[in-house]
Amino acid sequence: MADRTELLEAALDCLAEGVGLTDHDGSVVLWNRAAENITGFSSGEIAGHSVREMLDSLVVGGAQDWIRQTDAANASGRGSLVRVHHKVGHEVPVMARVLVLRDGLGAQIGSGVVFHPTESIDALPHGELGEDSSIGESQTELEDRLAGMHEDFLNSEIALGVLWVTVDQARGLRRTHGARACEAMLEKVRRTLATGLKPSEEIGRWGDDEFLVLSHERNAPMLAGHAQTLAGLARTTEFRWWGDRVSLTVSIGAAQAEHGEPLGGLLERAQNAMLKSVHAGGNHITAAQGRPVCLPS
Numbered sequence: 001m002a003d004r005t006e007l008l009e010a011a012l013d014c015l016a017e018g019v020g021l022t023d024h025d026g027s028v029v030l031w032n033r034a035a036e037n038i039t040g041f042s043s044g045e046i047a048g049h050s051v052r053e054m055l056d057s058l059v060v061g062g063a064q065d066w067i068r069q070t071d072a073a074n075a076s077g078r079g080s081l082v083r084v085h086h087k088v089g090h091e092v093p094v095m096a097r098v099l100v101l102r103d104g105l106g107a108q109i110g111s112g113v114v115f116h117p118t119e120s121i122d123a124l125p126h127g128e129l130g131e132d133s134s135i136g137e138s139q140t141e142l143e144d145r146l147a148g149m150h151e152d153f154l155n156s157e158i159a160l161g162v163l164w165v166t167v168d169q170a171r172g173l174r175r176t177h178g179a180r181a182c183e184a185m186l187e188k189v190r191r192t193l194a195t196g197l198k199p200s201e202e203i204g205r206w207g208d209d210e211f212l213v214l215s216h217e218r219n220a221p222m223l224a225g226h227a228q229t230l231a232g233l234a235r236t237t238e239f240r241w242w243g244d245r246v247s248l249t250v251s252i253g254a255a256q257a258e259h260g261e262p263l264g265g266l267l268e269r270a271q272n273a274m275l276k277s278v279h280a281g282g283n284h285i286t287a288a289q290g291r292p293v294c295l296p297s
Helices: 004-012 033-039 051-058 064-069 136-156 170-177 179-194 220-235 263-279
Strands: 018-022 028-031 080-085 091-102 108-117 161-167 202-205 210-215 238-241 244-247 250-256 284-287 292-294
Touching: 004 028, 018 033, 018 051, 033 080, 033 091, 033 108, 051 080, 051 108, 080 136, 136 202, 136 210, 136 263, 161 179, 161 220, 161 263, 170 179, 179 202, 179 210, 179 220, 179 238, 210 220, 220 250, 220 284, 250 263, 263 284
Parallel strands: 250 284
Antiparallel strands: 018 028, 018 108, 080 091, 091 108, 161 210, 161 250, 202 210, 238 244, 284 292
16 A cells, blocks of 8 residues: 555646645755656756755746745745746746645644746636637737736836726626627727727736736826726727617726735736726726725716
């Protein structure tokens, strides 16, 4: 019969995430198959090395600042976006975090590091995609652009803001008039919102009925003001389908990137703010961690 160690190793080798485990002294004792694939370094090459020294050589730019930011006492659930040196020379973007491992009495017995490749679209919060959705590829392209902008923010402090936009009438229109009508309406809203964007900004679909706007507004109040401008543009959009006229409004969640915050955390705050706007009755702007602001009708 397999012992517990063999079972643990077999289970970890089934994961898509790279996982490294250390003993109480900080030496790597387990390096699963996904970690080997992500980094190019085999378990035999990593085992026995100090995890801090190992991470400092693997993470582009060194891992000391990243480790301090993601210590278990302060780590967010999703970790931080970092780039890892692959053995053959290229760099691999991953969401990474450090964990403290404790026994049943709460005493620390080791630690772990988890690498989640950012190519997986499920690594970050997204809008819902229907089974027949055709926007998956464009959403992936937007995710790649967002990851690059977030990295620029972390490395160069170039401001980054996210507006999570949902069209209040989308689900009802999809239900009453069908998918073709809803897609035509959403494309009209996208074009309208695009006219209000600044040259460095981007907009793209983020789920069947939602959009994401990537902005370089310098602070949260400016981002919220920009969201109000876009919401006003949306209200000027009139959609007609076979003689039926639909007045449109949007609900927006605005989140400004913060130092030490992983990309997943930024998107989660924007999504939660958008949902607050929806629950407040629609046609609202909510700044992340702020109160909904009712727009004039």
